[in-house]
Amino acid sequence: MKYFTTTSKASNRAADCxxxxxxNRSKLGHGAADIDSASNGAIRDLIKSGDISTELGRxxxxxxxxxxxxxxxxxxxxxxxxxxxAIGFRKAVGACTxxxxxxxxxxxxxxxxxxxxxxxSPYYLARHSVEAISDVLYEFNQMKSGRxxxxxxxxxxxxxxxxxxxxAQTDRGAQHGDxxxxxxxxxxDLGNLPSNVCxxxxxxxxxxxxxxxxxxxTTQVLNESDMKRLGMGxxxxxxxxxxxxxxxxxxxxxxxxxxxxxxLVGKGVTFDTGGIxxxxxxxxxxxxxxxxxxxxxxxxxxxxxxxxxxxxxTVVVPAVENMPSGTATKxxxxxxxxxxxxxxxxxxxxxxxxxxxDALTYSKRFKPxxxxxxxxxxxxxxxxxGHHRCAIYANNDKLQEQLFEAGNSSExxxxxxxxxxxxxxxLKSNFADMANIGGPGGGSVTAACFLGKFTDGMNWAHLDIxxxxxxxxxxxxxxxRPVALLYEYLLSNAGALP
Ligand code: BES
Ligand code: MN
Ligand code: ZN
Numbered sequence: 001m002k003y004f005t006t007t008s009k010a011s012n013r014a015a016d017c018x019x020x021x022x023x024n025r026s027k028l029g030h031g032a033a034d035i036d037s038a039s040n041g042a043i044r045d046l047i048k049s050g051d052i053s054t055e056l057g058r059x060x061x062x063x064x065x066x067x068x069x070x071x072x073x074x075x076x077x078x079x080x081x082x083x084x085x086a087i088g089f090r091k092a093v094g095a096c097t098x099x100x101x102x103x104x105x106x107x108x109x110x111x112x113x114x115x116x117x118x119x120x121s122p123y124y125l126a127r128h129s130v131e132a133i134s135d136v137l138y139e140f141n142q143m144k145s146g147r148x149x150x151x152x153x154x155x156x157x158x159x160x161x162x163x164x165x166x167x168a169q170t171d172r173g174a175q176h177g178d179x180x181x182x183x184x185x186x187x188x189d190l191g192n193l194p195s196n197v198c199x200x201x202x203x204x205x206x207x208x209x210x211x212x213x214x215x216x217x218t219t220q221v222l223n224e225s226d227m228k229r230l231g232m233g234x235x236x237x238x239x240x241x242x243x244x245x246x247x248x249x250x251x252x253x254x255x256x257x258x259x260x261x262x263x264l265v266g267k268g269v270t271f272d273t274g275g276i277x278x279x280x281x282x283x284x285x286x287x288x289x290x291x292x293x294x295x296x297x298x299x300x301x302x303x304x305x306x307x308x309x310x311x312x313x314t315v316v317v318p319a320v321e322n323m324p325s326g327t328a329t330k331x332x333x334x335x336x337x338x339x340x341x342x343x344x345x346x347x348x349x350x351x352x353x354x355x356x357x358d359a360l361t362y363s364k365r366f367k368p369x370x371x372x373x374x375x376x377x378x379x380x381x382x383x384x385x386g387h388h389r390c391a392i393y394a395n396n397d398k399l400q401e402q403l404f405e406a407g408n409s410s411e412x413x414x415x416x417x418x419x420x421x422x423x424x425x426x427l428k429s430n431f432a433d434m435a436n437i438g439g440p441g442g443g444s445v446t447a448a449c450f451l452g453k454f455t456d457g458m459n460w461a462h463l464d465i466x467x468x469x470x471x472x473x474x475x476x477x478x479x480x481r482p483v484a485l486l487y488e489y490l491l492s493n494a495g496a497l498p
Contacts, residue, residue: 269351
């Protein structure tokens with residue numbers, strides 16, 4: 001994709017399509033006002049006649065407008081005047097893109113970046129623009145046979161700026177948006193692939209492929225005998241029922257000398273049947289998405305290596321299938337984690353924490369600046385926060401705050417959640433150091449507290465992404481979240497935000 005920034009008027013730039021917007025009560029956005037005067041009031045007329053909607057999320061495509069060089073004008077509804085925020089901006093850009101999806105549009109000039117959007121600099125506007133366009137154009141049809149409809153042949157995206165002074169920030173935003181969009185697309189692909197394709201070995205191969213031809217990135221993959229030697233009894237208890245071999249993936253990106261690394265740990269359960277504590281059948285297919293934490297940290301790695309950010313980041317992915325069988329772990333079994341702590345497995349469906357605890361213990365060797373694990377960990381998190389925000393837990397207020405802010409700026413939202421001894425006490429076991437479930441009440445919190453028992457001495461956070469990693473229903477598919485949040489967090493710590 002090519003990106004450009006321009007100060008030319010919306011009406012005056014030859015492009016396949018220009019994006020402009022109109023607010024309620026016929027208030028025209030900057031681009032729309034220009035098109036309106038170039039065309040003797042075409043936009044106002046069409047609003048008056050009801051042919052253009054000003055409602056946020058709607059878009060009307062006009063073709064061959066008099067006095068306008070672009071072949072198409074996508075007019076987005078922007079809703080209430082002076083109420084446009086980043087979510088609305090992304091919605092509007094998405095609506096324009098959707099309206100063009102079946103056309104042969106090669107170039108887009110997005111003049112919506114001229115609007116004032118609440119707490120959004122030109123940098124973030126360009127970034128959101130690129131991300132929103134890419135999000136709508138993403139398709140997953142590699143598993144479909146037969147003729148596939150050709151995708152929109154988009155090859156360049158331009159952004160309008162009011163003055164040359166905004167150009168550098170806008171260019172940078174587009175580049176970062178491009179890197180994030182690529183990481184998001186990779187995370188979506190990995191999530192959407194079925195579990196008979198996207199196995200632990202497939203994740204390992206993907207991680208290895210990312211490192212080929214990149215001198216700053218190395219990938220190492222441990223197999224089950226390595227894990228046994230390391231004493232990862234908790235992780236191995238989850239794969240005990242599976243035929244598909246487990247893999248432990250370590251990706252190291254070094255581009256900041258001897259600085260301590262940021263460590264990202266992603267839950268890589270390529271399918272979660274629940275094990276002997278078998279899940280009910282309805283929607284069980286969606287448990288192919290139980291590796292979306294892994295997908296998001298691998299996607300984040302792809303984004304930051306593409307931009308060559310000056311930072312050291314290590315990605316750790318424990319990858320397993322959770323299956324019932326004659327060799328599977330049974331409720332009541334007690335396993336020994338790499339940390340030495342013993343765990344009574346009261347429910348084999350609480351498997352994410354069992355693989356993550358050993359990955360967290362393993363990661364201590366990196367002496368992380370900060371360690372963040374990302375996991376589709378609990379159904380309880382979906383009950384608590386729904387599908388809009390992920391849960392942010394941390395053993396350090398500053399880290400929790402930083403991740404919350406990273407979510408806000410990147411529009412990949414999270415919400416701070418509590419932990420503490422009262423919740424941790426719910427994990428008490430009569431037979432081992434702890435149980436792997438905390439009983440009814442606060443399921444997402446007690447899962448975090450479980451992980452907290454393995455992170456002593458580390459600056460640690462945990463993102464429960466169970467509600468945000470994928471969509472169900474007609475729109476079923478992985479979202480690529482929280483790649484944007486993680487990237488934003490790393491960007492600000494690399495001192496690379498404008
Ligand atoms: N992968 C699931 C969590 C999940 C469930 C995410 C539904 C999204 C939608 C996890 O491994 C799991 O099964 N958790 C159990 C824990 C329980 C047994 C304490 C859950 O949430 O039901
Ligand atoms: Mn489970
Ligand atoms: Zn799971």
